[in-house]
Amino acid sequence: MKKLVTSVAFALGALLVLPALAFAHEGEAAVEESASGIGLLLPKLGEWIPMLLAFIILWIVLAKFAWPAFMGMIDKRTATIKDSLERAESAKIESEHILVENQATIISAKKQAAEIIADAKVAEESVRAEITAKAQQEAQATLARAVATIETEKKVAVAELQSSVADLSISVVGRLIGADLSDDEHRRIIERYIAEAGDLDVN
Amino acid sequence: MSTDRTLQRKESAVYVQTLLEAVKAENRVFEVSGQLEQAVTIIRGNFELRNTLGDQGVPLAARKNILAELFTGFDEALLAVLGIMVEREDIPLLSRVNEAYVEAAEEYLGSIILDVTTVVELDAPLREAIRKKYSAQLGRDVLLREHLDPSIMGGIVISTHGRRIDASVASQLESARAVLADVTSRG
Numbered sequence: 001m002k003k004l005v006t007s008v009a010f011a012l013g014a015l016l017v018l019p020a021l022a023f024a025h026e027g028e029a030a031v032e033e034s035a036s037g038i039g040l041l042l043p044k045l046g047e048w049i050p051m052l053l054a055f056i057i058l059w060i061v062l063a064k065f066a067w068p069a070f071m072g073m074i075d076k077r078t079a080t081i082k083d084s085l086e087r088a089e090s091a092k093i094e095s096e097h098i099l100v101e102n103q104a105t106i107i108s109a110k111k112q113a114a115e116i117i118a119d120a121k122v123a124e125e126s127v128r129a130e131i132t133a134k135a136q137q138e139a140q141a142t143l144a145r146a147v148a149t150i151e152t153e154k155k156v157a158v159a160e161l162q163s164s165v166a167d168l169s170i171s172v173v174g175r176l177i178g179a180d181l182s183d184d185e186h187r188r189i190i191e192r193y194i195a196e197a198g199d200l201d202v203n
Numbered sequence: 204m205s206t207d208r209t210l211q212r213k214e215s216a217v218y219v220q221t222l223l224e225a226v227k228a229e230n231r232v233f234e235v236s237g238q239l240e241q242a243v244t245i246i247r248g249n250f251e252l253r254n255t256l257g258d259q260g261v262p263l264a265a266r267k268n269i270l271a272e273l274f275t276g277f278d279e280a281l282l283a284v285l286g287i288m289v290e291r292e293d294i295p296l297l298s299r300v301n302e303a304y305v306e307a308a309e310e311y312l313g314s315i316i317l318d319v320t321t322v323v324e325l326d327a328p329l330r331e332a333i334r335k336k337y338s339a340q341l342g343r344d345v346l347l348r349e350h351l352d353p354s355i356m357g358g359i360v361i362s363t364h365g366r367r368i369d370a371s372v373a374s375q376l377e378s379a380r381a382v383l384a385d386v387t388s389r390g
Contacts, residue, residue, distance in 0.1 A: 163384050165383075166384040170376045170377070177356055186323045190325070194332050194333055194359060200366050
């Protein structure tokens with residue numbers, strides 16, 4: 001550290017002295033340069049050597065003390081950037097991997113959802129068909145029972161009507177016979193019935 | 204009244220024998236059979252009368268008076284036997300007594316008694332026709348117990364010993380009614 005301070009102090013001292021020498025000859029050179037144009041572009045030998053020395057000294061100081069620190073900082077920065085880039089690349093790869101996995105998961109979920117919906121539709125169709133068939137069967141059974149009941153009631157009603165008609169007819173005939181037949185006609189009927197009557201087998 | 208059948212038969216035979224012996228002298232065996240048949244029909248067909256005749260709570264004299272008033276004109280011997288049956292609570296035996304009496308009367312008379320039911324009274328030719336037909340058929344002379352019943356509407360019903368020939372208009376109309384109902388029901 002002490003060495004560094006000494007070197008810097010030496011360099012700064014050279015820089016302060018050498019330009020003063022250069023500026024001391026600046027007045028004479030300016031008079032000479034003003035004589036020709038090219039002289040304005042070429043450095044004077046008395047100025048060039050101190051400047052070179054100052055440059056070399058500065059270069060050595062910088063190369064010895066500033067450059068390694070600068071390069072260390074650059075390397076550190078490079079390493080940091082490289083590390084960041086690597087981490088970013090890794091994160092990118094990981095995110096791409098996760099993305100792929102997520103996409104696969106989404107596709108699988110969509111597929112499962114589609115299957116569930118398809119199954120639900122099939123089940124719904126099946127249940128609907130079953131309910132419809134059952135309802136139709138019940139309706140047909142109800143209709144059949146109703147038809148059978150109506151048919152039975154119809155037969156009963158017709159039988160009752162026929163029986164009533166027969167009763168009424170016979171009743172009318174009986175009344176006509178009872179009212180219209182004289183005793184002699186009754187006796188003629190008895191005579192005919194005796195002739196037609198069957199046997200009395202008492203044995 | 205006894206519940207033993209053999210005893211009931213014997214009791215019935217005693218009543219029949221008593222009645223038959225009583226009416227033989229007056230030659231009213233056949234006539235009494237008709238009266239007995241009529242009495243059985245009346246008593247059997249009237250629940251209240253049957254109960255009254257068998258009710259011990261009703262004085263015997265009153266029950267006999269009922270018989271006398273109900274069967275006015277009937278043979279005295281028959282009324283006497285009926286009175287004894289009431290007194291001994293044997294009215295339930297009346298149907299058995301009637302059957303036994305008919306059998307005894309037929310045996311005594313040498314004839315078979317036919318119950319003939321018509322709407323109008325039979326005349327002589329009809330009686331003769333019936334006698335002739337059934338005498339030939341049964342191999343014995345027949346005696347007719349005639350009954351009038353408007354409910355048969357016409358024709359004739361003949362019965363004896365549990366056998367019955369129903370040639371009445373009512374039964375023929377009933378057959379016709381059944382046939383008519385059957386034919387119409389079959390469409």
